[in-house]
Amino acid sequence: MDYLRDDLRRTVVRLAANERWYEQRWLGTTIWQLPEDLLRLQEILCEVRPRWVIETGTKFGGSAIFFASLLALLGEEGGGVISIDCHHTDQAREVFARHPLAHRVRAVLEGDAADPAIAARAGECLGTDPGRVLVFLDDDHNRDHVAAELRLYAPLVSLGSYLIVADTVFAELAGTPVVTDNPRYPDPLHSNPRVAVEAFLAARDDFARDDRFHYRGIGNFPDGFLRRIAPEPARSQPTGRNKRLSSAKKPGTSLLSLPTAVTGPSFR
Numbered sequence: 001m002d003y004l005r006d007d008l009r010r011t012v013v014r015l016a017a018n019e020r021w022y023e024q025r026w027l028g029t030t031i032w033q034l035p036e037d038l039l040r041l042q043e044i045l046c047e048v049r050p051r052w053v054i055e056t057g058t059k060f061g062g063s064a065i066f067f068a069s070l071l072a073l074l075g076e077e078g079g080g081v082i083s084i085d086c087h088h089t090d091q092a093r094e095v096f097a098r099h100p101l102a103h104r105v106r107a108v109l110e111g112d113a114a115d116p117a118i119a120a121r122a123g124e125c126l127g128t129d130p131g132r133v134l135v136f137l138d139d140d141h142n143r144d145h146v147a148a149e150l151r152l153y154a155p156l157v158s159l160g161s162y163l164i165v166a167d168t169v170f171a172e173l174a175g176t177p178v179v180t181d182n183p184r185y186p187d188p189l190h191s192n193p194r195v196a197v198e199a200f201l202a203a204r205d206d207f208a209r210d211d212r213f214h215y216r217g218i219g220n221f222p223d224g225f226l227r228r229i230a231p232e233p234a235r236s237q238p239t240g241r242n243k244r245l246s247s248a249k250k251p252g253t254s255l256l257s258l259p260t261a262v263t264g265p266s267f268r
């Protein structure tokens, strides 16, 4: 299997290095995902039929609109997408102000996604009877940040639904031009989403990696598909967040408040 892994690494490096995939669009909105990963996400949403999707990492709004479009196609009503980013881009504001599916992005929260206050805000957006909830983590890919997010967002994931962790392939890119000299990722070999996922799965038994999606094709998160298989963890794990990632800014700062059903999401 080593040659397959090497081949995957070469392919992902080639894709990432030419940076053309950053230009991809979903329904007119720039989306930073590989097509293969979008196919996997679509399969899972079709199977789970979540009412709500919580995502960390809004960027230009592409994945929010992607999830919104799937919820619409699947006929899900009463829920929507909650998108979290530490920095709202002008492009995302534009998308959420004008896109025909923007009304399905019900809230856009600004702050550090690993801040418990932000996770609590996301939880509040779900209301008291949320139905099925799926979570997608795609913001900071450092180990401690992802580990903190896994702890915070796991309780929001419904039984049978998924906690999906993007860019678990990161470790395989260590030492390549893709992650070399990126100050945000000084140690990709040891500080990456896969290490966080492995520690999370080792510490608790209410989630399991879904091997149906593990290394199935050329994707950026081959082993990031975690299915909730029990309502509560039988084994406990430490709580508390990674202080290194504390946001000086007040979490969830309101940028703009809009009646969601008519004009688009509220930025909070």
Ligand SMILES: C[S@@+](CC[C@H](N)C(=O)[O-])C[C@H]1O[C@@H](n2cnc3c(N)ncnc32)[C@H](O)[C@@H]1O
Binding pocket: 030, 031, 032, 033, 056, 057, 058, 059, 060, 061, 062, 063, 064, 084, 085, 086, 087, 111, 112, 113, 114, 138, 139, 140, 145, 245
């Ligand atoms: C890979 S991009 C997200 C791409 C988007 N999900 C898509 O598919 O188009 C990562 C985003 O995470 C955000 N981010 C980085 N660190 C963060 C943090 N600690 N909390 C929240 N967002 C963060 C960045 O501002 C950036 O917009």
